[in-house]
Amino acid sequence: MARKSLIFPVILLAVLLFSPPIHSAGHDYRDALRKSILFFEGQRSGKLPPDQRLKWRRDSALRDGSSAGVDLSGGYYDAGDNVKFGFPMAFTTTMLSWSIIDFGKTMGPELRNAVKAVKWGTDYLLKATAIPGVVFVQVGDAYSDHNCWERPEDMDTLRSVYKIDRAHPGSDVAGETAAALAAASIVFRKRDPAYSRRLLDRATRVFAFANRYRGAYSNSLYHAVCPFYCDFNGYQDELLWGAAWLHKASRKRAYREFIVKNEVILKAGDTINEFGWDNKHAGINVLISKEVLMGKAEYFESFKQNADGFICSILPGISHPQVQYSRGGLLVKTGGSNMQHVTSLSFLLLAYSNYLSHAKKVVPCGELTASPSLLRQVAKRQVDYILGDNPMGLSYMVGYGQKFPRRIHHRGSSVPSVSAHPSHIGCKEGSRYFLSPNPNPNLLVGAVVGGPNVTDAFPDSRPYFQQSEPTTYINAPLVGLLGYFSSHSSWR
Numbered sequence: 001m002a003r004k005s006l007i008f009p010v011i012l013l014a015v016l017l018f019s020p021p022i023h024s025a026g027h028d029y030r031d032a033l034r035k036s037i038l039f040f041e042g043q044r045s046g047k048l049p050p051d052q053r054l055k056w057r058r059d060s061a062l063r064d065g066s067s068a069g070v071d072l073s074g075g076y077y078d079a080g081d082n083v084k085f086g087f088p089m090a091f092t093t094t095m096l097s098w099s100i101i102d103f104g105k106t107m108g109p110e111l112r113n114a115v116k117a118v119k120w121g122t123d124y125l126l127k128a129t130a131i132p133g134v135v136f137v138q139v140g141d142a143y144s145d146h147n148c149w150e151r152p153e154d155m156d157t158l159r160s161v162y163k164i165d166r167a168h169p170g171s172d173v174a175g176e177t178a179a180a181l182a183a184a185s186i187v188f189r190k191r192d193p194a195y196s197r198r199l200l201d202r203a204t205r206v207f208a209f210a211n212r213y214r215g216a217y218s219n220s221l222y223h224a225v226c227p228f229y230c231d232f233n234g235y236q237d238e239l240l241w242g243a244a245w246l247h248k249a250s251r252k253r254a255y256r257e258f259i260v261k262n263e264v265i266l267k268a269g270d271t272i273n274e275f276g277w278d279n280k281h282a283g284i285n286v287l288i289s290k291e292v293l294m295g296k297a298e299y300f301e302s303f304k305q306n307a308d309g310f311i312c313s314i315l316p317g318i319s320h321p322q323v324q325y326s327r328g329g330l331l332v333k334t335g336g337s338n339m340q341h342v343t344s345l346s347f348l349l350l351a352y353s354n355y356l357s358h359a360k361k362v363v364p365c366g367e368l369t370a371s372p373s374l375l376r377q378v379a380k381r382q383v384d385y386i387l388g389d390n391p392m393g394l395s396y397m398v399g400y401g402q403k404f405p406r407r408i409h410h411r412g413s414s415v416p417s418v419s420a421h422p423s424h425i426g427c428k429e430g431s432r433y434f435l436s437p438n439p440n441p442n443l444l445v446g447a448v449v450g451g452p453n454v455t456d457a458f459p460d461s462r463p464y465f466q467q468s469e470p471t472t473y474i475n476a477p478l479v480g481l482l483g484y485f486s487s488h489s490s491w492r
Contacts, residue, residue, distance in 0.1 A: 027387045032400050033110050033482035036475050039398075039446030040096075040117040042412065043472055045084060045152065046074035046124075056417035056442040060152035061159065064139045068161040070131075072139050075124030078229075079471040080410035082152045083140035086128060087217070087229045090176040091277040092472040093121035094245070095347070097183035098287075099480030102351050104187075106487035114479055115187060122184045122199060125177055129206050137173045137217060138162040142228050149430035151415040156427065162224045166209075170217025172231045174210035175238030176280075178203045182245040200249055207242045211258075214239075233279040236266040241280040244287050259288065260299055269306050273313040273320050275344045277473050282310045286348045286355075293359035307352060312365035314345055315378065328391040328456040329381055336466030337450035339386065339396065339474045346379040347477035350484055353379070383481050386448060391456040398470070399445035406439035409462045409469035413444040434462055448474045 041054045045061045064084070065072025078088045096118045104111050128136040141158035148157055164170030181203035188196040218231045225231075240259060247255035263269075268284055275282035285306035291297035292304040313320040314331065324332045333341040353375035356362065363370040381389075388395040388403070395401035398408060408414070415425055415433045420441065447470035452458040458467055 027384060027389075027485075029383075029482050029486035030108065030110075032387055032397060033107065033479065033486045034113075035397060035399055035446035036448070036478050036482055037110055037113045037117055037446065039444065039448075039470070039475050040076065040120065040472065042444045042447065043076045043078075044074075044120060045077055045082075054445065056419065057412065058153045058418045061139070061155060064159055065127075065136070065161055067159065068136070068163070070127070070136065070161075072124070072127055072136055072161065074120070074127065075139075076121060076472050077152065078473070080408070080413075080465065080469045081142070081145050082150065082155050082157070082411060083142050083145050083228075084124075084138065085225070085229045086125075086135070086137035087173045087176060087225070087231070088277040088471070088473050089121060090125060090173065090180040092476045093118060093125065093180035094176065094183045095344070095473065095476035096121065096479060097180065097187050098351075099347070099477065099483060100187050101183065102354065103480045103483035107483040108486070110483070110486075114483075115191065117479075118184050118187055122181065125180055126198070126202060129177060129181075129202055132205065133209055134163050134165045135170065135174050135177060135206065135209070136161060136163045137170060137221070138224060142224070148427035149411055149415070149434040150425065150427055151412045151417070151430070153412075153418050154424050154426070160224070162221050164217050164220055166213050168220035169210075169213040169215030170220055171210040171214045171235035172238045173217045174206055175235065175242035176277075178207035178210060178242035179238070179245040181206065182242070182249040185249050200246075203242075203246060203249070207239075207246055210235075210242060211239055229277070231278060233271070233274075234267075237268075237270075237280040237284065240266045240268055240284050244284055248287070256297075256299075263302065268303065272306050272310045273323055273345075275348060276340055282307075282345070282348055285310060286352050289352070290355045293355045293361060295359070308363045308365075310348070311352060311363045311370055311375065314349070315365060315368075315370060315374075318365055318368060324454055326452070326454045326456045328385065330385050330390065330452065330454075330456065331382055332454045337469065337471060337474070338453060339448055339451040340471060342382050342386065342451070343448070343474050343477040343481065346382040347480050349375045350379040350481055379481060380485060383478070383485060386451070386478070390452075392452070392458055394458060396449055396451045396458075398447040398449070399443055405449050405458075405460050405468060407437075407460050407462050407468065408440060408444065408447060408449055409465040410440070410444055410447070413440040413442045413447075414462060415441075417442050444470065446475065448478060450474070 078085045141160045144158040181199045185196045185199035216231045216235045243255045243258045285303045288303040289307040353372040357372040395404040
């Protein structure tokens with residue numbers, strides 16, 4: 001019976017991985033990498049630098065934070081609106097940093113731009129954490145913003161400032177912010193030692209605050225952050241995630257002891273096939289497992305067991321019921337903006353495959369053995385799907401390939417630029433551009449949209465925001481994936 005039950009998974013794996021993809025073409029991963037990083041320049045808020053490459057953007061939101069007596073200019077708009085949400089911005093920064101830490105050596109000349117993208121995020125996070133015991137977690141009233149269709153340069157919506165503090169805790173967003181600062185400190189350790197030390201010192205302070213004053217920021221700021229970036233998963237995973245990155249960055253015993261002591265209490269083994277801005281479980285287990293696989297940390301063995309379980313839970317043919325694959329081969333999870341799951345989970349597959357390769361290990365999944373090569377194949381298949389190897393024959397990265405989304409759900413991209421239309425375009429004046437059937441006038445090069453669902457169908461239409469809206473946290477893990485495949489393009 002066991003032998004017979006293995007037949008279907010093996011067949012499905014073969015179909016998804018080895019059959020020629022529809023509309024298959026060799027991909028220029030180096031070009032895709034360049035564009036995936038360029039996208040972040042289109043999401044910049046604040047005073048743009050002289051070397052800004054996406055020229056249709058201009059300065060915006062220069063007075064952010066002034067209503068609270070602080071400078072909160074800078075940072076990133078998370079998606080197609082003009083709000084600065086701290087939770088996904090911090091996760092974006094963490095993943096950009098991890099992309100560089102693991103795959104920076106294969107990014108070639110684009111490494112410099114990837115590092116700049118990290119620093120644009122960390123410079124803002126340093127501002128947001130400048131006051132001890134306080135983290136500013138959002139700028140902009142989401143309801144006011146979403147009621148308008150305005151380019152960021154014209155914003156006249158409420159730029160309300162929201163913070164967490166001792167009386168109004170937010171261990172989730174503070175824990176993720178600590179993780180971002182700690183991860184980035186590794187990126188800058190040799191490039192800018194003084195800046196690296198500043199990042200690590202701040203990460204230490206922010207994590208201590210997150211741990212001492214525990215609570216979910218959605219409870220403290222429910223009406224501001226929900227339903228947009230509500231913490232549905234609880235704050236416990238962010239505390240482990242923050243500690244894991246601080247341990248990696250500082251090598252301090254206290255963080256190792258915190259992780260070991262709190263593994264069960266903070267539910268490290270829960271929802272192991274989830275990873276994104278809200279749920280860090282799979283990422284925690286993969287990150288910590290590297291030390292186990294390097295033979296340096298037997299006390300973290302249970303995290304490796306969880307990581308192995310994660311791998312088995314998302315492989316085609318034997319995946320957990322929460323993970324599906326479309327007929328075209330796309331990994332699909334419930335909810336909107338599916339590409340966020342595709343890029344983040346594929347990143348973990350690729351990272352873990354490298355850790356396994358160095359340790360000469362494989363993952364046992366019942367009677368199926370998952371080799372590092374198999375994990376890379378699954379990850380590469382997802383990247384190739386994004387770049388055009390799919391039933392639609394459509395690249396889901398704007399500006400890559402001959403056919404890509406033209407009507408993305410993005411205010412700055414869809415409204416005429418300041419150079420093309422110098423006069424102010426008001427809140428409701430922009431509605432005609434939102435409703436227009438015409439392509440967006442400004443190409444947000446490198447933006448990866450939410451993408452199709454299990455049917456492989458995609459409506460290239462602004463109102464279908466779950467499919468047509470790009471986000472920074474879709475692109476951030478993709479930078480690492482493309483960095484690797486750009487130097488391993490002939491890999492099979």
